[in-house]
Amino acid sequence: MARPKRPNVPVVIDGHEVMAYPDDTVLSVAKRNGIRIPHLCALDGVSVYGGCRLCVVDVAERHKLMPACGTAVAEDMEVHTQSRTLQEHRKLILEMILAEGNHVCAVCVSNGACELQDLAVELGVDHVRPDYQFPRRTVDASHPKYTFDPNRCVLCTRCVRTCSEVEGAHVWDVAGRANGSYLIADLGQPWGEAPSCTWCGKCVAVCPTGALAWKGKAVGEMRHDPNLVAFLTSARDEGEWLDRETM
Ligand code: SF4
Ligand code: SF4
Structure with missing residues (x-):
């Protein structure tokens, strides 16, 4: 289905209403509206993988954290991208990634x-x-x-x-x-x-x-x-x- 000329799906992210295209993910609409969600495997221009899980967000009504890159928007969806819990999850995920390889920056x-x-x-x-x-x-x-x-x-x-x-x-x-x-x-x-x-x-x-x-x-x-x-x-x-x- 072709994209409409203008985004027409209202979504609330961190208390702000933004308009999304029907084929947007939470990550893509957040990005377009200048809302930063940390991510690593997501890359504009290629398919979604959803492997790193750094982009986890809280979606009201869902009973688990969702990866922003792989979560399709829905009308009036309410998303929270920042909280102490999310911060802790992202931090631990990143620590596991760092521990798994040899990331010796120097x-x-x-x-x-x-x-x-x-x-x-x-x-x-x-x-x-x-x-x-x-x-x-x-x-x-x-x-x-x-x-x-x-x-x-x-x-x-x-x-x-x-x-x-x-x-x-x-x-x-x-x-x-x-x-x-x-x-x-x-x-x-x-x-x-x-x-x-x-x-x-x-x-x-x-x-x-x-x-x-x-x-x-x-x-x-x-x-x-x-x-x-x-x-x-x-x-x-x-x-x-x-x-x-x-x-
Ligand atoms: S980190 Fe590994 S999987 Fe990712 S782009 Fe580089 S070589 Fe490929
Ligand atoms: S063909 Fe594939 S592996 Fe070779 S340089 Fe291009 S992207 Fe890399």
Whole structure:
């Protein structure tokens, strides 16, 4: 169904009435109205994954917390995005993500330009309560242009969705289960030997951490471009280019 010209579904977020499109999620309408909901796996321009759970919100009438990225709006829905409980949940989720990998910012190519690091600052994560797992995952530097450090991968699947849905190459996938899950290229080959890869760099652009990076970047030099995909898909889906300056 085509979108109406103007948003026509009233929704109340944190006490303010905002108008949503019928196909909006709580996260998308909040974003458009300047209401910040912390999130990590959500990425404009690709499908919803709902894996990180950082965007949990309180929806009146529902008896559990809901992920804002995967919750469709409904008329007169009442949403709360800020509370002590939500803050505590988000903080613990982020601590678990940090404990699960090796996020040593001081030696990371994305130090100072990392969404995970920014979220830790935003949520006030100054220490981590779960035990650190200290994984020893092999870095894949086989690609001529890029590197993949799975120790810094948070399994957000942004790269998986971008490569599959936008580039159409579907190089990346997630193998394994639960905390044994890991990212694979072309059914488990070194990335540099994956024939599906077109070397487009879109996956590297959208990675929220230092897991995917351009080769040759030193500590703090890697800059990602998470708005790239929304920019590209706006042309594909709507026939018009979004102004990147306003994204
Ligand atoms: S460089 Fe492009 S084709 Fe290769 S894995 Fe990344 S998104 Fe896919
Ligand atoms: S490599 Fe980056 S984009 Fe891909 S799943 Fe890991 S953290 Fe997410």
